Amino acid sequence: MSQYVIPYGKQDISQQDIDAVVEVLKSDFLTQGPKVPAFEAALMAHTGAKHALAVNSATSALHIACLALGLGPGDWLWTTPITFVASANCGLYCGAQVDFVDIDERTYNLCPEKLEQKLRDAKNAGTLPKILVAVHLCGQPCDMKAIHRLSKEYGFRVIEDASHAIGGKYHGVPIGRCEYSDITVFSFHPVKIVTTAEGGAALTNCEQLAAKMELLRSHGITRNEALMKGESHGGWYYQQIDLGYNYRMTELQAALGVSQMQRLEEFVEARHVHAVRYNDLLKELPITLPYQLENTYSGLHLYVIRLKLDAISLTHKEVFDALRGNGIGVNLHYIPVHTQPYYQELGFNNGDFPESERYYSDAISLPMFHGMTTEQQDEVVRVLHEVLKRK
Numbered sequence: 001m002s003q004y005v006i007p008y009g010k011q012d013i014s015q016q017d018i019d020a021v022v023e024v025l026k027s028d029f030l031t032q033g034p035k036v037p038a039f040e041a042a043l044m045a046h047t048g049a050k051h052a053l054a055v056n057s058a059t060s061a062l063h064i065a066c067l068a069l070g071l072g073p074g075d076w077l078w079t080t081p082i083t084f085v086a087s088a089n090c091g092l093y094c095g096a097q098v099d100f101v102d103i104d105e106r107t108y109n110l111c112p113e114k115l116e117q118k119l120r121d122a123k124n125a126g127t128l129p130k131i132l133v134a135v136h137l138c139g140q141p142c143d144m145k146a147i148h149r150l151s152k153e154y155g156f157r158v159i160e161d162a163s164h165a166i167g168g169k170y171h172g173v174p175i176g177r178c179e180y181s182d183i184t185v186f187s188f189h190p191v192k193i194v195t196t197a198e199g200g201a202a203l204t205n206c207e208q209l210a211a212k213m214e215l216l217r218s219h220g221i222t223r224n225e226a227l228m229k230g231e232s233h234g235g236w237y238y239q240q241i242d243l244g245y246n247y248r249m250t251e252l253q254a255a256l257g258v259s260q261m262q263r264l265e266e267f268v269e270a271r272h273v274h275a276v277r278y279n280d281l282l283k284e285l286p287i288t289l290p291y292q293l294e295n296t297y298s299g300l301h302l303y304v305i306r307l308k309l310d311a312i313s314l315t316h317k318e319v320f321d322a323l324r325g326n327g328i329g330v331n332l333h334y335i336p337v338h339t340q341p342y343y344q345e346l347g348f349n350n351g352d353f354p355e356s357e358r359y360y361s362d363a364i365s366l367p368m369f370h371g372m373t374t375e376q377q378d379e380v381v382r383v384l385h386e387v388l389k390r391k
Helices: 015-025 035-047 060-066 087-095 110-125 144-154 207-216 251-261 264-282 316-325 341-346 353-361 375-388
Strands: 051-055 074-081 098-102 131-135 157-161 184-189 201-202 304-306 363-366
Touching: 015 251, 035 051, 035 201, 035 251, 035 353, 051 060, 051 207, 051 251, 060 087, 060 184, 060 201, 074 087, 074 110, 087 098, 087 131, 110 144, 131 353, 144 184, 184 304, 201 207, 201 251, 207 341, 264 304, 264 375, 304 353, 353 363
Parallel strands: 074 098, 074 131, 131 157, 157 184
Antiparallel strands: 051 201, 184 201, 304 363
16 A cells, blocks of 8 residues: 555644744743633634633543533433544533434535434433534534524534634634534644644633633633632632643644634635535546535535445445555545444444445545645546546
């Protein structure tokens, strides 16, 4: 197998990014300094959300979001099977039970119609969810108006897992403004649209949720005398008033994030140029191209095609292996969470969410990143054409 020449995703680090990190290394603060608030301010300025809490990963952001919304033993969290496991694991971290809602066959996001039917059944069974994690797969937003309407009817809270979606829009509004959710989570992993190396953030318009998440990301400790029991002992004093975690983001990560946010629009626009070109160059192949939900603008973290296996002579695995063997670093996002051994031990079975399993049987993520050249994209297309013609 060839060493991949063209990766499926890649960070874009400029000299400005490097200089920003070096500046922090020369400063007095490597953690808990001014850069984390500056990064949070940049996120609020972009999205319009009232509060942003930067943390060390999107997984951490999901965890403190669930805790802030009061998720615990006896509660249910629902999400989509087609996501990274963290979108479901955050419920288990809180001692809650997890279930899934199958995907829409066009968008690959959680299907509002299937959600509504499952909510009716759950209401009769007394198992309504406390939280729904709506994942914006590939950067395309879910149908948040439909989800919001159902949340009001059935009384659940909504977290947008927008790990793929910074820079995207829903009905003209930046993803992250939380117009139809309680909390939105972003990821800043290196293959994401904006990177802080590792990192994440939780955004909300609720002051109480923001205060709770701020407490939880740093051990449950406060130096705010108004929150303490009894009087302060002095300038050194702090109190642990909750069971929190060490989920803080470093100054180095935040400095990189501040610099990267200045190019967010450029990053997303470049991905859209690549997507339009892919759509044109691949339209005659026996594949299904990505669908775009009306009134949305995707962050385009991923470009996923689906093979029409009945029209080609190779299997899904054979196509995938052939692409990788020819230097095209394709990937598959994602293995349905309910088919993972850990979740099968919790009682889930193959066949539980058939649309998700059909998606998994023929989906492939093609290379998509800001710095991808026309020559690299041409090579992806050339190899894919060649592979799909094989007998």
